[in-house]
Amino acid sequence: MAIDPKQTKILLDESEMPTQWYNIVPDLPAPPPPPLHPGTHEPIGPDDLAPLFPMALIMQEVSADRYIDIPSEVLDVYRLWRPSPLYRAHRLEAALDTPAKIFYKYEGVSPAGSHKPNTAVPQAFYNAQEGVTKLTTETGAGQWGTALAFACSLFDIECEVWQVRASYDQKPYRKALIETFGATIHPSPSVLTEAGRQVLAASPDTPGSLGIAISEAVEVAAQDPEIRYALGSVLNHVLMHQTVIGEEALLQLAKVDETPDVIVGCTGGGSNFAGLTFPFLREKMAGKISPTIRAVEPAACPSLTRGTYAYDFGDTAGMTPLMKMHTLGHDFVPDPIHAGGLRYHGMSPLLSHIYDSGLIEAESIPQLECFEAGVQFARTEGIVPAPEPTHALAATVREALKAKESGEETVILTALCGHGLLDMAAYDRFFAGDIVDYDYPEEKVQDALTRLPMVGS
Amino acid sequence: MAIDPKQTKILLDESEMPTQWYNIVPDLPAPPPPPLHPGTHEPIGPDDLAPLFPMALIMQEVSADRYIDIPSEVLDVYRLWRPSPLYRAHRLEAALDTPAKIFYKYEGVSPAGSHKPNTAVPQAFYNAQEGVTKLTTETGAGQWGTALAFACSLFDIECEVWQVRASYDQKPYRKALIETFGATIHPSPSVLTEAGRQVLAASPDTPGSLGIAISEAVEVAAQDPEIRYALGSVLNHVLMHQTVIGEEALLQLAKVDETPDVIVGCTGGGSNFAGLTFPFLREKMAGKISPTIRAVEPAACPSLTRGTYAYDFGDTAGMTPLMKMHTLGHDFVPDPIHAGGLRYHGMSPLLSHIYDSGLIEAESIPQLECFEAGVQFARTEGIVPAPEPTHALAATVREALKAKESGEETVILTALCGHGLLDMAAYDRFFAGDIVDYDYPEEKVQDALTRLPMVGS
Numbered sequence: 001m002a003i004d005p006k007q008t009k010i011l012l013d014e015s016e017m018p019t020q021w022y023n024i025v026p027d028l029p030a031p032p033p034p035p036l037h038p039g040t041h042e043p044i045g046p047d048d049l050a051p052l053f054p055m056a057l058i059m060q061e062v063s064a065d066r067y068i069d070i071p072s073e074v075l076d077v078y079r080l081w082r083p084s085p086l087y088r089a090h091r092l093e094a095a096l097d098t099p100a101k102i103f104y105k106y107e108g109v110s111p112a113g114s115h116k117p118n119t120a121v122p123q124a125f126y127n128a129q130e131g132v133t134k135l136t137t138e139t140g141a142g143q144w145g146t147a148l149a150f151a152c153s154l155f156d157i158e159c160e161v162w163q164v165r166a167s168y169d170q171k172p173y174r175k176a177l178i179e180t181f182g183a184t185i186h187p188s189p190s191v192l193t194e195a196g197r198q199v200l201a202a203s204p205d206t207p208g209s210l211g212i213a214i215s216e217a218v219e220v221a222a223q224d225p226e227i228r229y230a231l232g233s234v235l236n237h238v239l240m241h242q243t244v245i246g247e248e249a250l251l252q253l254a255k256v257d258e259t260p261d262v263i264v265g266c267t268g269g270g271s272n273f274a275g276l277t278f279p280f281l282r283e284k285m286a287g288k289i290s291p292t293i294r295a296v297e298p299a300a301c302p303s304l305t306r307g308t309y310a311y312d313f314g315d316t317a318g319m320t321p322l323m324k325m326h327t328l329g330h331d332f333v334p335d336p337i338h339a340g341g342l343r344y345h346g347m348s349p350l351l352s353h354i355y356d357s358g359l360i361e362a363e364s365i366p367q368l369e370c371f372e373a374g375v376q377f378a379r380t381e382g383i384v385p386a387p388e389p390t391h392a393l394a395a396t397v398r399e400a401l402k403a404k405e406s407g408e409e410t411v412i413l414t415a416l417c418g419h420g421l422l423d424m425a426a427y428d429r430f431f432a433g434d435i436v437d438y439d440y441p442e443e444k445v446q447d448a449l450t451r452l453p454m455v456g457s
Numbered sequence: 458m459a460i461d462p463k464q465t466k467i468l469l470d471e472s473e474m475p476t477q478w479y480n481i482v483p484d485l486p487a488p489p490p491p492p493l494h495p496g497t498h499e500p501i502g503p504d505d506l507a508p509l510f511p512m513a514l515i516m517q518e519v520s521a522d523r524y525i526d527i528p529s530e531v532l533d534v535y536r537l538w539r540p541s542p543l544y545r546a547h548r549l550e551a552a553l554d555t556p557a558k559i560f561y562k563y564e565g566v567s568p569a570g571s572h573k574p575n576t577a578v579p580q581a582f583y584n585a586q587e588g589v590t591k592l593t594t595e596t597g598a599g600q601w602g603t604a605l606a607f608a609c610s611l612f613d614i615e616c617e618v619w620q621v622r623a624s625y626d627q628k629p630y631r632k633a634l635i636e637t638f639g640a641t642i643h644p645s646p647s648v649l650t651e652a653g654r655q656v657l658a659a660s661p662d663t664p665g666s667l668g669i670a671i672s673e674a675v676e677v678a679a680q681d682p683e684i685r686y687a688l689g690s691v692l693n694h695v696l697m698h699q700t701v702i703g704e705e706a707l708l709q710l711a712k713v714d715e716t717p718d719v720i721v722g723c724t725g726g727g728s729n730f731a732g733l734t735f736p737f738l739r740e741k742m743a744g745k746i747s748p749t750i751r752a753v754e755p756a757a758c759p760s761l762t763r764g765t766y767a768y769d770f771g772d773t774a775g776m777t778p779l780m781k782m783h784t785l786g787h788d789f790v791p792d793p794i795h796a797g798g799l800r801y802h803g804m805s806p807l808l809s810h811i812y813d814s815g816l817i818e819a820e821s822i823p824q825l826e827c828f829e830a831g832v833q834f835a836r837t838e839g840i841v842p843a844p845e846p847t848h849a850l851a852a853t854v855r856e857a858l859k860a861k862e863s864g865e866e867t868v869i870l871t872a873l874c875g876h877g878l879l880d881m882a883a884y885d886r887f888f889a890g891d892i893v894d895y896d897y898p899e900e901k902v903q904d905a906l907t908r909l910p911m912v913g914s
Contacts, residue, residue, distance in 0.1 A: 011470065087537075175885070179884070375637060384637055425629075428633040
């Protein structure tokens with residue numbers, strides 16, 4: 001069938017929804033370094049993780065299978081918004097006067113308004129199956145907390161969320177949304193946990209960080225055998241759940257006979273980026289396609305481009321296993337940029353390993369350029385992006401302008417991982433001229449090195 | 458092809474998008490009464506409307522054609538979100554334990570998060586075509602103002618919005634969103650217009666009303682030949698633009714072999730309800746289907762169920778033509794319910810005429826029952842509804858529970874005309890126990906009668 005040149009949305013039917021998640025680990029040239037026990041520094045096994053996660057997720061975390069079936073109960077929930085649309089950004093292309101073709105996979109159609117329910121739903125499902133009655137978690141901008149609250153409401157589990165103070169104050173509607181889905185929410189650091197009280201004693205005015213909020217949620221989960229903890233990014237199984245994004249995008253681009261030349265995605269913990277790119281990376285490693293694949297991070301929190309690749313804790317208090325990853329130091333508190341979901345000191349160990357293997361590139365972009373791209377996108381494509389994917393859009397604009405200069409019909413693919421309707425206070429500040437860029441000077445890099453835990457190797 | 462019983466979204470391709478709007482007027486048993494000049498009380502002609510509207514829209518307002526082609530420039534914008542999905546509410550059905558099948562047409566996928574862009578886009582397009590440089594308008598909850606701001610940004614027209622003070626204060630994110638799309642916004646009543654200053658002099662603490670905001674926007678447009686006014690509901694051409702909703706829903710239900718027994722939709726000015734139901738009413742008048750079609754309005758602002766069918770002004774200051782409609786009196790200021798889009802003293806003259814002809818039913822529901830339905834919907838279907846469509850959802854729940862009692866497999870169709878992500882402050886107040894019901898006592902009905910303009914007939 002002929003392709004309509006004006007076609008804007010490339011849709012899939014529910015019958016075309018992927019029925020398996022893709023696990024990239026067995027396809028990599030070398031396996032990623034194992035996580036280590038924080039006390040013994042020995043590689044940890046499934047049992048070490050059992051106080052925090054249900055066994056089904058732990059087995060996914062260490063799985064050597066390339067594909068894992070998505071349970072039908074999870075698929076039935078995915079049907080509420082999946083397959084998500086792939087858009088051709090005709091109007092943005094016209095505004096940029098570029099010969100590039102820009103495609104964006106839009107995850108804002110989910111109940112939480114982002115890609116996060118793709119993993120929240122299976123996490124809640126597996127926990128419910130194993131008799132867990134309550135999940136604790138952290139959230140930055142609030143996308144993950146919303147997603148887990150929604151998922152828990154479907155499987156009748158309680159949900160308690162610690163939200164980074166800076167975002168809690170900036171985005172008051174998130175609290176109401178998380179409560180609408182039936183969960184409880186606290187600003188972090190809070191006086192409810194030992195980890196929170198310690199941070200507050202040292203820095204009463206701290207804006208908080210994802211690392212601190214993780215410590216709080218982990219502490220509460222570790223104390224009660226009926227409570228488990230859920231993480232919205234970073235871990236292998238979380239990244240794997242997100243691969244439905246890229247699998248769908250592969251099918252959708254095939255429907256319009258396009259192959260991407262460049263794929264850009266924003267990275268905080270890495271799950272959105274991995275979800276979009278791992279299926280394309282599989283095809284690239286198999287020699288079928290050859291796109292440039294690039295992670296985009298905030299200049300204020302540049303774990304891939306400026307951090308060290310070393311063993312570090314996932315949280316601030318040092319309660320998690322040690323993971324080899326690109327890190328700015330587990331006690332680094334990023335400046336209060338509005339992309340709260342990207343304010344994380346580390347990067348997914350799996351993604352860090354892939355970056356270290358030279359399979360992907362990375363760049364960092366300051367937030368003002370990102371907001372400018374976000375506003376241009378809203379005024380052309382109609383969707384107000386969350387501050388996180390404005391980083392991907394700023395990178396897209398850079399690529400489109402490069403294509404304009406070279407005259408090449410570059411095919412750019414990106415993920416618009418969430419809308420910004422609950423981040424409007426940030427846009428309000430942008431229009432008021434209150435958004436500033438933050439520097440990440442060399443001293444910070446050196447300082448981070450001195451604070452890494454000492455691990456042999 | 459067999460229909461998957463678990464199918465949740467019934468989608469259409471862009472190629473299946475309706476290419477014509479449906480004008481119900483020539484299909485009605487009798488024509489609706491004409492609008493009258495406010496001074497002479499004689500029927501008005503196209504020229505009388507020319508200071509406010511472009512001629513293309515005026516000709517649509519009085520058209521006797523059953524179908525009007527949608528310009529390709531408008532279709533290209535519709536592609537950003539149309540065709541919108543029709544959902545089967547499997548999880549809500551299960552929670553209600555009802556044999557009813559519940560379908561909802563979801564318009565929250567649009568850039569403004571509601572059905573309003575369906576008419577904002579053609580209105581901005583026709584104005585731009587006729588050389589208009591700026592549009593003024595009113596907005597209640599903010600859905601319409603957002604939609605027009607978005608549409609104007611696409612066709613390079615300035616946009617100035619007066620938002621009802623009660624909503625302006627309750628929903629601060631709307632301001633940021635409207636500004637993101639490049640428009641200017643003021644709370645109404647404002648000191649910028651004679652109409653606003655008069656109201657403020659008499660009632661400095663007024664929560665405002667759609668009637669007052671219309672007066673302000675009309676006043677500014679009438680003073681400058683390059684400025685026109687745009688209305689988000691009430692008028693024939695606005696209702697007609699919305700019929701894409703119902704045309705798509707007809708196709709979508711046919712794809713799953715279903716015929717609605719009951720159609721319910723919320724009504725403020727009437728455009729969402731008309732958009733959903735007019736194509737079904739056409740089929741019903743042709744004897745092909747026989748659904749009950751029912752408008753649902755707030756108990757605090759019950760123009761159809763408690764208002765008088767008489768000639769009245771569309772605005773508070775008495776600047777618009779006189780229209781025969783169900784009205785609570787043009788100077789009625791509804792209680793500050795959160796469904797700001799339903800706080801209008803009148804009802805679309807066309808819809809009023811159809812109601813008066815006995816072709817549709819109406820009911821009113823108090824806001825607490827609506828919020829309860831909205832929260833139940835969010836926790837089962839994942840979408841937080843705007844306060845306006847919670848009225849349609851409350852009516853849907855009533856019908857589903859009736860079906861449970863009778864054991865009938867009633868097919869219910871409704872429109873979820875917008876999401877509530879910019880209305881989270883209202884949900885916050887609901888959980889805090891701060892939402893109250895408002896009474897509309899018989900004295901109010903009597904009082905309204907005394908304030909109607911005197912028109913012979």
